[in-house]
Amino acid sequence: MQQSLITDLLKIRYPIIGGAMYPCSNPELVAAVSAAGGIGVVQPISLTYVNKYDFRKGLQYIRTLTPNPIGLNLLIEKSSQKYLEKNKEWLEIALEEGVRFFITALGNPDWVVKRVEKEGGIVFHDVTTKEWAKKAIGGGVNGLICVNSRAGGHAGDEKPQDLFRDLKDFNVPLVCAGGIGDRKAYESALTLGYSGVQIGTRFIASKECTAHEDYKAAILKAEEDDIVLTKKITGVPVAVINTGYMKVRGSETGVVSKFFLEHPKTKHYARMFFSLRSVWQLKQSWGKGGDYKEFYQAGKSVSGIKSIQPVGEIISSWVK
Numbered sequence: 001m002q003q004s005l006i007t008d009l010l011k012i013r014y015p016i017i018g019g020a021m022y023p024c025s026n027p028e029l030v031a032a033v034s035a036a037g038g039i040g041v042v043q044p045i046s047l048t049y050v051n052k053y054d055f056r057k058g059l060q061y062i063r064t065l066t067p068n069p070i071g072l073n074l075l076i077e078k079s080s081q082k083y084l085e086k087n088k089e090w091l092e093i094a095l096e097e098g099v100r101f102f103i104t105a106l107g108n109p110d111w112v113v114k115r116v117e118k119e120g121g122i123v124f125h126d127v128t129t130k131e132w133a134k135k136a137i138g139g140g141v142n143g144l145i146c147v148n149s150r151a152g153g154h155a156g157d158e159k160p161q162d163l164f165r166d167l168k169d170f171n172v173p174l175v176c177a178g179g180i181g182d183r184k185a186y187e188s189a190l191t192l193g194y195s196g197v198q199i200g201t202r203f204i205a206s207k208e209c210t211a212h213e214d215y216k217a218a219i220l221k222a223e224e225d226d227i228v229l230t231k232k233i234t235g236v237p238v239a240v241i242n243t244g245y246m247k248v249r250g251s252e253t254g255v256v257s258k259f260f261l262e263h264p265k266t267k268h269y270a271r272m273f274f275s276l277r278s279v280w281q282l283k284q285s286w287g288k289g290g291d292y293k294e295f296y297q298a299g300k301s302v303s304g305i306k307s308i309q310p311v312g313e314i315i316s317s318w319v320k
Contacts, residue, residue, distance in 0.1 A: 005173040006196035009122055009142065010101055011069055013037030014319050015196030016186075017145075017175060018311075020073030020103065021153065021297070023050040024204050024211050027058060031065035032208040032311035037319070038199075041071040041103055044090050051210075055090055059097045071101035078107055095119050103145055110139035124175065128156030130166040143173035145198055151178030152201045152299030155229065155239040164192050181301025183318045201298045207310045215296050218243060222302040230295065241296040 006015040016038030018030060023046050030040030040062075047058040062070055072094045074087045091102070091112065100119065104112050105126040113123045117140075124143040125136035133144055146163045147156045156163065160176050167174055176189035177198035189197050204211050205219045222241045229237040 006143075006175065009173065010039055010071075012039050014315060015175075015190070016315060016318075017041060017071070017103075017196060017198040018203055019177065019198045019200035020046075020071075021200055021204070022046050024200075024209055024297075026051050026208075026210040027053065027062045028065065028210070029203060029206065029208045029311070030070060031062045032206070033199075033203065033315075034068040034070050035066040036312040036315040037068075038315060039069050039071055039101060041073050041101075042094075042099075043073050044087075056093050056097060059094065059099065063097070069101060070099060071103060072099050073103045073105065074112060075105050076107035076109060076112065091115060095121070104141070108139050109136060109141055113140040113142075124173075126177070127167070128158070128163075133167050133170060137170050137172065141172070143175065143195070144170065145175045145177050146194070148176070148178040150300040152227075152239045152301075153297045155237065155299065160189060160194075161192055164194060168193060178299050179301050181299075181304030185301060185304055186318045201301045202305055202314060203311060204298070205305050205308050206314060207308060216308055218296050219298055219302050219305055220308070222298065224300045224303040227298060227300050227302065238295070238297060239299055241298050241302070243296060 007013065014037040016033070018033030018038060018040040020041040020043035022043050025041070025043040025046040027047065030042055033040035042059065042062070044055060047053050048055050051058065053061065072090065074091060076084065076087055078084055095116070100121040102112060102116055102121060102123045103126065104123060109123060109125050116123050122142045124145050125139070125141045126145045126147055127133040127136055128147050136144060144167060146167060147154065148158055148160045148163050149156055150160065155178060158166070160179060164174060164176070173195035174193070175196045175198050176192070176194040180186055180189060180197045180199050181202045186197055201219060203209060205216045209216070218241050226242050227239050228242045230240055
């Protein structure tokens with residue numbers, strides 16, 4: 001066991017969190033991370049919309065694959081009341097099914113903390129800056145997922161070392177999220193002072209992930225410089241592989257979209273529109289491989305990923 005604040009809090013062997021990914025977090029991948037001594041985190045839209053499980057039955061299925069702890073990711077932004085209510089429903093079901101670790105993103109996590117602490121649970125919150133971290137700490141969270149500029153998906157702006165320096169005085173466990181693709185990067189994050197790491201891209205290129213082989217091949221082929229940011233998925237910068245399709249389509253939004261995404265009165269609605277459209281598009285094309293005409297989300301950790309392996313082998317090769 002590699003002892004840290006994370007392993008103590010979450011009752012796991014290694015300070016490794018499997019990042020919740022849409023659409024890549026299939027139940028078998030979540031379970032594999034937990035079974036290997038880390039903790040897999042469920043992404044509810046992936047579980048229900050992509051993998052077509054009833055939410056409760058999906059959690060129960062994961063429990064048949066591993067008895068080890070799992071977590072749940074909740075996006076709690078209030079721009080969509082309907083989606084916020086759905087998150088509250090998922091939270092209650094997860095608690096009933098024994099989940100005690102939650103990662104929140106966007107919005108104020110105080111209501112999640114108040115509910116979860118009654119059950120003896122733990123809440124971490126995604127942050128990209130000291131400003132957002134301060135708000136999360138004010139909401140009572142137990143730790144911070146520090147999303148840096150090397151992350152896939154919704155990346156931050158700061159380097160891992162700079163973000164750690166900015167947040168270390170909060171005196172809560174800090175998790176390095178972004179750029180962890182091999183043992184060297186894993187050890188570097190812990191040496192910096194992080195209590196643990198969150199892994200996304202590396203686990204897409206695993207045996208247990210059900211992403212299409214073309215997606216995995218793109219990760220193996222890509223280098224750090226092939227990662228670009230686009231606002232075309234959710235309206236805010238998302239890190240993706242600069243494939244031939246991306247080069248043709250381009251990463252920048254049009255003038256009209258840019259206006260609605262930046263105007264204070266419309267930006268939340270515009271982001272919601274982009275997100276919902278992307279959810280539908282990704283669902284329609286998921287698993288179609290060469291015909292897949294969307295985005296391969298990935299972080300700069302691609303440069304350290306050279307093979308597709310079982311999750312257990314990946315983790316064991318880092319922690320020996």
